[in-house]
Amino acid sequence: MDRILTRAEEFLLLAVLKLGDEAYPVSIYDEIGKATGASWTLGAIYFPLQRLEDKGLLTSSLGDPTSERGGKSRRYYRVTEAGREALAAARRAQDSMWRGIGWARTK
Amino acid sequence: MGPDQVGRPPRLARRLLSRLLPHRLKPTAAGDFEELYRRALAKGGRAKAAAWYWRQVVKSAPAFFVAAVYWRFEMFGSYLKLALRHMRRRPGSAAVNVGGLAVGLAGCVLALFFVWDELAFDRFHAGVDRIYEVKSRLGVGDDTVFLETQGPVGPALAAEFQEVAAATRLARADVVVQAGEKVFLQDGLGADASFFEVFSFPLSRGDPATALREPYSIVLGQRAARLFFGTADPLGRTVSIKIANETADYRVTGLAAGIPARSSLDFDLLLPILRVKGPAIDQWGAVGSSESPDAACFIRLRDGAQADVLASKFPATLDKHLARGSYSGSHYLFPFAQYHRGAGDYSFSSVLKPRSSPLFSVLLTSLALLVLLIAGLNFMNLSVGAAAADRAREIGIRKVFGARQGDLLHQFRLEGLLTSLAGLAGGLGIAWIVLPAFNALTGKGLRLEVLEDGRLLAALVLLAVLLGTAAGSYPGWSLSRPRPTDLFRGAFFLGRRSGFNRAFLLFQLAISVFLVTTTGFLFRQHRYLARADLGYDAGGVVTLDLRQLTPQFQGASNFMPVLKARLLQHPEIRSVSYAYSGMSSWSVRVFKGDASQKLRFVRLNDVDADYRDALGLRLVEGRWFSPDFPSDAKEAVVVNETFARLFGSPQAVGKSLSEIFPTKSPARIVGVVRDFHFSSLRRTIEPAMIGLIAESPQWAYIRLAGNDDRSALGIIEKEFKAAAPGHPFIWSFLDEEAARQYESEARWSVMISLVSLFAVLIACAGVLALAIQTSVRKTKEIGIRRVIGASALQVVGLLSGGFARLAVLAGVLAWPAVYIAVRKVLAGYPYRIGLSPWMFLAGSGLVLLLVLATVGLHAFRVARAKPAEALKCE
Numbered sequence: 001m002d003r004i005l006t007r008a009e010e011f012l013l014l015a016v017l018k019l020g021d022e023a024y025p026v027s028i029y030d031e032i033g034k035a036t037g038a039s040w041t042l043g044a045i046y047f048p049l050q051r052l053e054d055k056g057l058l059t060s061s062l063g064d065p066t067s068e069r070g071g072k073s074r075r076y077y078r079v080t081e082a083g084r085e086a087l088a089a090a091r092r093a094q095d096s097m098w099r100g101i102g103w104a105r106t107k
Numbered sequence: 108m109g110p111d112q113v114g115r116p117p118r119l120a121r122r123l124l125s126r127l128l129p130h131r132l133k134p135t136a137a138g139d140f141e142e143l144y145r146r147a148l149a150k151g152g153r154a155k156a157a158a159w160y161w162r163q164v165v166k167s168a169p170a171f172f173v174a175a176v177y178w179r180f181e182m183f184g185s186y187l188k189l190a191l192r193h194m195r196r197r198p199g200s201a202a203v204n205v206g207g208l209a210v211g212l213a214g215c216v217l218a219l220f221f222v223w224d225e226l227a228f229d230r231f232h233a234g235v236d237r238i239y240e241v242k243s244r245l246g247v248g249d250d251t252v253f254l255e256t257q258g259p260v261g262p263a264l265a266a267e268f269q270e271v272a273a274a275t276r277l278a279r280a281d282v283v284v285q286a287g288e289k290v291f292l293q294d295g296l297g298a299d300a301s302f303f304e305v306f307s308f309p310l311s312r313g314d315p316a317t318a319l320r321e322p323y324s325i326v327l328g329q330r331a332a333r334l335f336f337g338t339a340d341p342l343g344r345t346v347s348i349k350i351a352n353e354t355a356d357y358r359v360t361g362l363a364a365g366i367p368a369r370s371s372l373d374f375d376l377l378l379p380i381l382r383v384k385g386p387a388i389d390q391w392g393a394v395g396s397s398e399s400p401d402a403a404c405f406i407r408l409r410d411g412a413q414a415d416v417l418a419s420k421f422p423a424t425l426d427k428h429l430a431r432g433s434y435s436g437s438h439y440l441f442p443f444a445q446y447h448r449g450a451g452d453y454s455f456s457s458v459l460k461p462r463s464s465p466l467f468s469v470l471l472t473s474l475a476l477l478v479l480l481i482a483g484l485n486f487m488n489l490s491v492g493a494a495a496a497d498r499a500r501e502i503g504i505r506k507v508f509g510a511r512q513g514d515l516l517h518q519f520r521l522e523g524l525l526t527s528l529a530g531l532a533g534g535l536g537i538a539w540i541v542l543p544a545f546n547a548l549t550g551k552g553l554r555l556e557v558l559e560d561g562r563l564l565a566a567l568v569l570l571a572v573l574l575g576t577a578a579g580s581y582p583g584w585s586l587s588r589p590r591p592t593d594l595f596r597g598a599f600f601l602g603r604r605s606g607f608n609r610a611f612l613l614f615q616l617a618i619s620v621f622l623v624t625t626t627g628f629l630f631r632q633h634r635y636l637a638r639a640d641l642g643y644d645a646g647g648v649v650t651l652d653l654r655q656l657t658p659q660f661q662g663a664s665n666f667m668p669v670l671k672a673r674l675l676q677h678p679e680i681r682s683v684s685y686a687y688s689g690m691s692s693w694s695v696r697v698f699k700g701d702a703s704q705k706l707r708f709v710r711l712n713d714v715d716a717d718y719r720d721a722l723g724l725r726l727v728e729g730r731w732f733s734p735d736f737p738s739d740a741k742e743a744v745v746v747n748e749t750f751a752r753l754f755g756s757p758q759a760v761g762k763s764l765s766e767i768f769p770t771k772s773p774a775r776i777v778g779v780v781r782d783f784h785f786s787s788l789r790r791t792i793e794p795a796m797i798g799l800i801a802e803s804p805q806w807a808y809i810r811l812a813g814n815d816d817r818s819a820l821g822i823i824e825k826e827f828k829a830a831a832p833g834h835p836f837i838w839s840f841l842d843e844e845a846a847r848q849y850e851s852e853a854r855w856s857v858m859i860s861l862v863s864l865f866a867v868l869i870a871c872a873g874v875l876a877l878a879i880q881t882s883v884r885k886t887k888e889i890g891i892r893r894v895i896g897a898s899a900l901q902v903v904g905l906l907s908g909g910f911a912r913l914a915v916l917a918g919v920l921a922w923p924a925v926y927i928a929v930r931k932v933l934a935g936y937p938y939r940i941g942l943s944p945w946m947f948l949a950g951s952g953l954v955l956l957l958v959l960a961t962v963g964l965h966a967f968r969v970a971r972a973k974p975a976e977a978l979k980c981e
Contacts, residue, residue, distance in 0.1 A: 025139040042140060043167020046132055047174040054181075062135070068145055070115060072138025 005090045008048050011035070013057060013087050016077045024063070024074040025049070049077065057083035116144045116160045124164045129175040130511070140164070182514070183521070190522040200876065201526070204486045207869040208530025208574070211479035213537035214862060216567060217545050218475035220538075220553045222468045223563060228369045228447040232307040234407070237272075238443040239414055240456075241404040254401065254697070255457060256438065258388035260425065261299065261404040267424050270412035273304035276402040277458045280383045282376060283657060285347040286335035292655045293331065295350065296374035296458065297383025297402075305407045306372065312342045313361030319379055326361035328375035349657075350382055368552050371447050371459045403458045405443065414440045466932070467549075467855070474862045477618050479574065481866050484611040485873040486526060486578045516583040523579020524572060531571040548854045609913065612877055615870040616917030616954060617924075622863035624925045624950025625932075628940070629859055632933060633852040635940045642783025642792075644723030645842035647816075649823060650689070651807040652837035658803040666830060667715075667804065673826040674809065679819040681812040684717035685804030690841065691786045691848065693795065707753060710785065710793050713800035719780070721808045722841075729760035729778030732799050736777075740799050743777040750794035751779045774798070787848040791937040808841065816840075867954065871961045874910060878962045882906055882969045893974035902970035907962040914958040918951025925950070 005013065015031040016023040028049075029042050052058045063074040079087075115121070121137070128136050140163065147156035194201040229235055241260060242253040258276060265274035275298050282295035303315035310318065310326070318326050325346065332341045341359045348357050357378060366373045380388060384400050408414065421438045447462045502515060538545075539555050546553055558564045656666060671683045688694055693710040716732045716739075718724070724731075727748060732739045744764065751759035754767045755776065763775045782792045811819045824836050882889070889902055897905075925947060933939040 025136065026142050029139075029143075041166040041170065042143065042163050043136075044170040046136055047170055047177070050131070050174065065138075068142060069138035070141040072141065073135055074138065075135040 004093050005086055009052060009057075010087065010090050012045065012048055012052065013079055013083050016058060017079045017084075017087070021076070023077045026074075028077070052083070053077075055082075056080060057086055116141060117157050120157070120161050120164050124167075127164070127168050127171045129171060129178055131178060132171075132174070182517070186518050186521045187525075189518060190525050193522065194525070203872045203876065204526050205529045205533055207482035207485050207872060208479075208527055208571075209533030209537055210865045210869060211475070211482035212527075212531050212534030212567070212571060212574075213541070214475035214478045214534075214865075215570060216534055216538040217541070217553075218471045219563065219566065220557055221471050221549060221551065223557065224369065224551055224553055225448060225463060225465075225468050228463075229371050229444060231367050231370070232443075234410075235444045236442065237408040237410070237412070238305060239406055239408065239440040240443055240446070241274075241406060242439050242441060244437045244439055253439065253441075256401060256404045257391060258384065258400060258402050259391050260438065261402070261406070262389070263425065264404075264406055264421075265301070268417060268420065270409055270417050272407045272409045273301040274404065274406040275299040275302045275305045276380050276388065276404050277302075277372075278380055278383050278388075278400075278402040279458055280350055281654065282378075283349040284331075284335065284376070285349070289335075291334060293376050295348075295376040295378055295383060297380035298377055299380055302377065305405050308366060309364045310361045311364040312340065313359075315361065318361035319377070321358065321360065322379060322381065323355055323357045324360040324379065325357040326363055326374075326377040327359055328363045328373075328377075329365055331375040332359075332362055348376075348378070348382075350378075351385070353382070355382075371443075371462065373460065403456060406440075414442070466935070470855075470859075474622070474859065477622065478862060478866045478869070481615045481618055481869050481873070482530075483574055483578045484615050485869055485876070486523070487581045488608050488611050488873050488877060516580065519583025520576050520579040523577070523583075524575035527571045527575030527578065528568075531567060535567075545858075548858050550851075550854075608877060609909075612873060612910075613913050613917050613920070615873055616914050616958065617921040619863075619867045619870045620918045620921035620951050620954045621924050621928070622859070622866050623953055624921065624947055625928055626856070626860045626863045627946050627950055628925075628929045628942075629852070629856045629932070631940050631946070632936065633849055633856050636788045636849045636852060636936070636938070637846045639784075639788055639938060641788075641845060642725075642781055645845050647811045648721060648841035649809045649811065649820065650839050650841050650844060651809065651823070651827065652689075652805075652839075653685075653807055654805045655834050655837070656831055660831070660834075661803050664830070667802065670807070670826065670830040671717075673830055674823065677819075677822050677826075679811060679813050679815065679822055681810045682717045682720045683810075684721035684808045685715045685800055686718060686806045686808065687713040687800055687804055689806045690844070693785050695793075708793050709750070710795040711798070712785070712795070713798045715800050715804070718797075718808065721810045722783075723810075724783060725781040727779050727781050729776070731778055731780075739777070740801060742774050743799065744774045745778040745780055745797045746776050747780055747792065747795040747797075748782045749792050750796060751776075753794050755779070788938045789848075789936060867957060870954075871957055874958050874961050875965060878906065878910065878965045881909070882965065886969075889969060890974040893970070899967065899970040903963055903966040906966035906969065907959055910958050910962045911955065914955040915951070918947075918954065921951070922947050 011032055012028065015028045015035075019027050019031060025042065025045060029040060029045055032040060032045070049058065049060075053060055057080055058077050059080055060075050060077050063076055065071050065073045124140060125133070125137060140160065143163070144156050144160045147159045150156075232238060241256050241264065243256045243260070244253055261274040261276040265271050278297045280295050280297060282293050284291045284293050298319060300317075300319040302319060303310075308315075313326065318324060325348070327335070327341055335341065335346055336344060341362055343359060345356045345358050347354060361377075363374070363377070380402065384402060387400055388402060408417065418438065418440045425438060446456070446459060448465050448468075505515065535555070535558075542553060542555060545551075558567075653661075661667065667685060671685075674680045674683045688711070693712045695708050695710055697708060716734060719726070719731045728751070729745075731745060732743060736743065746755065746759060755762055759776050759779050761775060761777075764770050764772050780797075784792060785795065786793075809823060813819065820838070823838070827834075827836050885906070889905070892902060892905070926942065929942060933942075
């Protein structure tokens with residue numbers, strides 16, 4: 001990875017990773033909403049997801065169409081090996097930046 | 108709400124969402140939104156869920172928009188990559204495409220330059236639209252001519268009409284300039300002091316407001332200043348100038364900055380018109396009488412003044428002054444800005460440069476567009492044709508993977524765009540290379556630097572963009588429509604016999620036939636003009652320009668008889684004659700014949716008794732001038748047949764001139780010569796009257812006796828220098844000079860033949876591409892036929908038959924257009940070739956031959972291939 005992930009990308013990748021086989025936009029949206037407490041717009045997560053896929057950090061596949069979705073399929077995402085490495089790199093970078101700063105943990 | 112609508116989000120919001128969603132998200136994202144809506148519905152009821160859904164859709168809009176823009180760019184990149192890959196893979200058809208478009212666009216570049224240059228003519232004058240030439244109309248009905256005005260008209264208009272800001276009269280005259288030791292014969296332009304108020308010629312030295320105020324002041328052009336004074340500052344210096352019979356010292360009061368090439372009016376010596384025309388220029392008098400000379404008259408109107416309103420007020424003012432009776436003094440205004448482009452009846456000018464024919468601009472532009480059209484059609488044909496065959500599979504696969512028709516269309520448009528932009532670059536390169544030749548052909552001084560005017564470049568780029576997109580749209584459209592399965596099977600090509608392609612080819616060939624045939628006619632017309640029987644024998648005649656010899660010199664040295672006697676000593680010289688006016692510049696007067704009251708131009712020349720022999724004029728009636736009749740000098744004229752027909756009935760010979768028009772001359776017509784073309788063949792022969800010259804000829808015509816032109820010329824030069832020491836020896840051959848009048852026809856013939864050549868070459872490339880496509884489609888058929896026993900020739904026939912039919916049909920289609928165009932062009936020539944049907948057949952035949960050769964060569968190669976190979980293919 002030549003570039004460290006943005007925070008949004010990091011969250012998306014973590015959400016997909018956590019959700020395992022059940023990672024599709026609605027569940028990702030819920031997961032991020034739960035973690036951050038902030039209410040995202042559903043529409044805002046597609047573009048970053050697509051970019052992550054273009055970069056090869058995610059792969060996606062289509063599920064079966066269901067009637068509760070108006071006959072539309074789900075697009076399921078999976079984190080690739082490159083995605084895991086990118087997450088690890090982001091984590092390392094963050095840790096090294098935090099090293100030596102004490103107040104946040106005590107608080 | 109239908110049953111299946113139960114539990115679905117509000118229809119309007121759903122529609123909105125589906126519009127907003129980028130294409131790539133459509134299959135899944137709407138489902139996500141709907142899933143969340145159902146959850147909200149289950150939790151909090153329809154109203155809340157609907158509100159949630161709306162809010163989400165609206166808030167997502169910016170994100171979707173950003174995504175759409177991003178993907179558009181991503182797609183563009185991949186289109187570009189694909190386009191370049193395709194071009195690299197088929198360098199042949201890419202070269203034909205780019206090359207064809209380059210040639211077409213080069214033509215457009217040149218045509219655009221030409222038209223641009225034409226439109227810019229005379230535009231450098233500030234407020235050029237307010238400059239008008241005043242002309243007086245003479246005659247009634249069809250016989251109307253517009254003449255230059257009486258001298259006082261200009262000043263009268265400026266004095267009496269508030270709308271006229273300034274007026275200046277202009278007249279040209281030959282002046283003899285003495286600067287130091289050197290004597291020059293120069294073309295002088297007489298003007299009023301207000302000249303610089305009407306025209307905007309900047310002065311690099313001197314004050315335009317006062318430059319021509321003094322009676323003996325002169326403004327020099329750059330060339331004249333260098334000639335007279337070298338690099339020294341001419342301002343304030345004096346030159347001795349002789350005009351007519353007055354010699355005086357003139358003080359240089361101004362130096363004109365360079366006069367633009369695109370100016371209808373130019374001058375090298377500008378001096379007060381009073382010096383050129385004498386004090387009579389300020390007197391009113393009878394029309395045509397020598398006591399009131401005419402001059403060209405230009406006025407500048409004030410801002411907002413209406414030319415037609417002003418002209419309607421002229422009679423009331425001017426009729427006070429004009430002698431009525433023999434002529435009605437109506438005056439008209441002609442916009443100077445339109446002079447060069449040849450609009451209106453702007454017929455004759457003694458001071459302005461000859462104007463261009465607007466026909467040339469139209470011709471050139473249409474030629475360029477025709478070539479471009481052929482090239483564009485080629486491009487379409489090649490993209491859909493041979494090139495498309497191996498792309499069908501690619502397109503099928505892209506469709507299966509969800510490419511929409513629009514995406515594929517974009518792909519092809521981009522390829523078209525790339526091709527045409529590459530073509531434009533190539534076209535500019537070609538234009539740059541051929542520009543010198545083009546300038547030589549058109550007599551213009553165009554440079555590629557014109558493109559620094561951004562508008563011109565923008566117009567060209569726009570043209571290329573339109574062309575590329577349009578040319579790419581057709582293949583894009585026709586290839587992106589069929590179902591992918593058809594594309595895989597190749598049914599698209601086998602099923603459809605590409606009727607469009609045939610129509611395109613037909614059109615291209617028709618244009619080719621049109622160009623080739625028209626070129627043929629133009630060449631023949633030029634040859635006809637250059638070789639026509641002029642009515643006299645121009646071959647073997649040397650013309651000497653004697654205009655540098657002043658009357659004083661000629662009188663003192665007894666030049667006329669001396670030169671003649673010296674030359675006639677030599678057996679190489681058969682006869683020597685003199686004339687006042689040169690060929691094609693006979694002086695003109697307007698006369699009104701008594702019988703019909705019609706106005707007639709009559710051409711005049713004074714020649715000596717040997718003129719008939721030197722030029723080989725043929726006498727049809729009466730006699731020629733003869734030394735046996737000393738009274739001939741004053742009392743005899745010889746007329747041409749046209750004159751005799753118009754004014755000489757019932758018996759021309761013996762009629763006195765005073766019977767024909769009011770004149771004090773006692774002359775009688777003593778003979779009639781056969782009509783001959785003293786002016787160019789572009790004009791009908793006018794009535795002409797020839798008198799006997801007494802002294803000061805300006806031209807000599809020397810008929811050579813033998814075939815040794817070189818030694819004869821040597822003799823003439825030697826004897827001339829002996830008779831007129833210190834004078835320049837200016838000579839030409841009369842027949843060459845006569846042929847040179849048709850240079851512009853020759854240039855245009857060459858230019859159009861070049862254009863035709865390119866057009867036909869491009870069309871042939873298109874034919875070849877289609878032939879390749881056809882033979883690929885018929886590979887199997889040909890193989891089977893060969894196995895069964897068809898000869899190679901039969902296979903060639905099979906492949907070429909369709910093309911031959913197309914070429915013949917194209918010829919027939921082109922003929923009416925050729926007929927109309929050629930007739931229109933030839934209508935400008937009173938002496939012209941007929942519209943021979945053979946030329947039509949020859950033009951068609953030539954194109955047919957080229958098509959057959961192109962297809963035939965390819966077909967022969969195909970036919971000779973081993974049939975087994977053909978049958979194995981798939």
